[in-house]
Amino acid sequence: MSPLSTDRINDAPFIYDMTSDTATIPTDEMFDIMKAATRGDDVYQTDNDVKELENYVAQLLGHEAALFCTSGTLSNQLGLRCLLFQPPHSVLCDSRSHVFNYECGGIAYHSQANVVPVFAKGNYMTAQEVEGRINKDTLCGAITKVISLENTLNGTIMPIDEIKKIHDVARANNIKMHMDGARLWNASEETKTPLHEYGQYFDTISICLSKGVGAPVGSMLVGSKELITRARHIRKLMGGGWRQVGMLAVAARHCINNVVPTLRDTHVLAKKLAHHLESLGVQILLPVDTNMIFIDTSRTGLVISDLSEALKRKNIKIFSSPGTTARIVLHYQITPEAIEDFMQVASDLVHAKQKSGFVPPPLENTAVDTLQQTAESAYPSTTV
Ligand SMILES: Cc1ncc(COP(=O)(O)O)c(C=O)c1O
Incomplete structure (x- = not known):
């Protein structure tokens, strides 16, 4: 392209x-492709191009299902919301992460969770640093229920070995894993690590289409079928159900095919x-x-x-x-x-x-x- x-x-x-990289301009080619999109209603899941995109991205990440969302903020917040059930509870994440700093305090608002930032010494949090901040105190603490990682973070790549170690710590402590993978495409292309290799370590992943991928709008949440059904319900609750968005799905698919490489x-x-x-x-x-x-x-x-x-x-x-x-x-x-x-x-x-x-x-x-x-x-x- x-x-x-x-x-x-x-x-x-x-x-x-x-x-x-959110500043990319939709091209004439994208507008041409949009004209041929299916025109069903995504709230009722009757749009084939949206379904096709969701299935494709879910498969890329090795998960059962995906949900097309308006923004990375929505897909992050939905992912976290669906992993968190009953306060008192907390989310552990890097102090520099988007979910902590730039989503309007959404974790507190939507999920009533405390956020525990890890002030990592290096460019990414290590499993050791994460382990040291897990809250297990069932009397006075907000117990850690989710670890949220961001990759890339400020353009830097978190090595997959460290992700695996953090995953092992999480599983040993009955903690769920979320990834803000707004720019996971960049990490995957740079390291030649297929997306599903990252995918295996997470319960939910938010992956953006409107950053480096170049789509005009959109972000995907991936997870199990059951979780995505719940996320779809909560997306509607938050006013994020959208109607004839096949045109945005085909533009995004075009960008995945042509820009990601x-x-x-x-x-x-x-x-x-x-x-x-x-x-x-x-x-x-x-x-x-x-x-x-x-x-x-x-x-x-x-x-x-x-x-x-x-x-x-x-x-x-x-x-x-x-x-x-x-x-x-x-x-x-x-x-x-x-x-x-x-x-x-x-x-x-x-x-x-x-x-x-x-x-x-x-x-x-x-x-x-x-x-x-x-x-x-x-x-x-x-x-x-
Ligand atoms: C790392 C990261 N996560 C999530 C988001 C949120 O994406 P959106 O602007 O689509 O809500 C951004 C936005 O730039 C981001 O940089």
């Missing part, structure tokens, strides 16, 4: 939007850009395993607003800020030429700073947790 099959939107120049190319571009920025003295705050780059420009004398202004002239968009940290996210509509432009802009700005006499402060031996804290400051105020 050509990344620029729609290269002008409403007569405006195409913007290489690197603020998020290109994810690795996007990762290669992200790594190329990161290496180049690093060679200019920009600090890369987290490993660039997939499509996200967290940067700190303080050692180059640049501030992000200068970089963002200069990039704008090349039709490249990043979040602007007066500080020196930023998150850059690539997706399939970011072309190699746009990355060349980005590198040139960054080189020009940094060299101009050097010419004006800017001398970088001495390099400190920065600890991993300091880098992580700095990476957190690179988040846009609303994270997508």
Whole structure:
């Protein structure tokens, strides 16, 4: 699929939007495909294209059933809700995770559960760190009932061996496992690990279609048939039942078929850009395993607003800020030429700073947790 099959939107120049991988623009090809979609009613499960997509994604993840949802927030919250029955109970997750920070306190609201964040030392929680935070106190505690993992997390990949270890800890303690796999496609493509290998360790998985996959709308919850029947019921309760959405299902299926196989190319571009920025003295705050780059420009004398202004002239968009940290996210509509432009802009700005006499402060031996804290400051105020 050509990344620029729609290269002008409403007569405006195409913007290489690197603020998020949710920023992909639906293409003309997708609109054409939508015309041929079935037009049944998904609330009554009479839309064949939706059913086909649900069966396909369930099978990819090695689960019995799936539910097409409007958003990753909905599929995460439904998954967790269906694994949690009676308070007092709690969910254990990474302190940086989306379900904890960016879903409006939904776990407390929908599931009346306490959330216990794990402040991991590294880029992912280890089984040991998780085990140390499990609450088994049946007198005063909110007992841990679910462990929720996120993969990728800030673009970094959680190794499948660690997932298995956490799964074993969970099973030994009668705890359910949920995965926020908004970007599990990226982890799977990068590591060449089939989705079902991840799937075997979880009771529920939320996997997004409107992030790197490039679909205009949608996310899937997968699990057992029984659980998905309950999730469908609660989706209706929350107002998330939708009607003639076959057109969104076929657009999503088209993206799975055509964009997912290109994810690795996007990762290669992200790594190329990161290496180049690093060679200019920009600090890369987290490993660039997939499509996200967290940067700190303080050692180059640049501030992000200068970089963002200069990039704008090349039709490249990043979040602007007066500080020196930023998150850059690539997706399939970011072309190699746009990355060349980005590198040139960054080189020009940094060299101009050097010419004006800017001398970088001495390099400190920065600890991993300091880098992580700095990476957190690179988040846009609303994270997508
Ligand atoms: C890791 C992660 N999980 C879940 C979501 C929620 O997805 P949505 O914006 O579709 O609700 C996001 C959104 O960007 C995300 O980054």
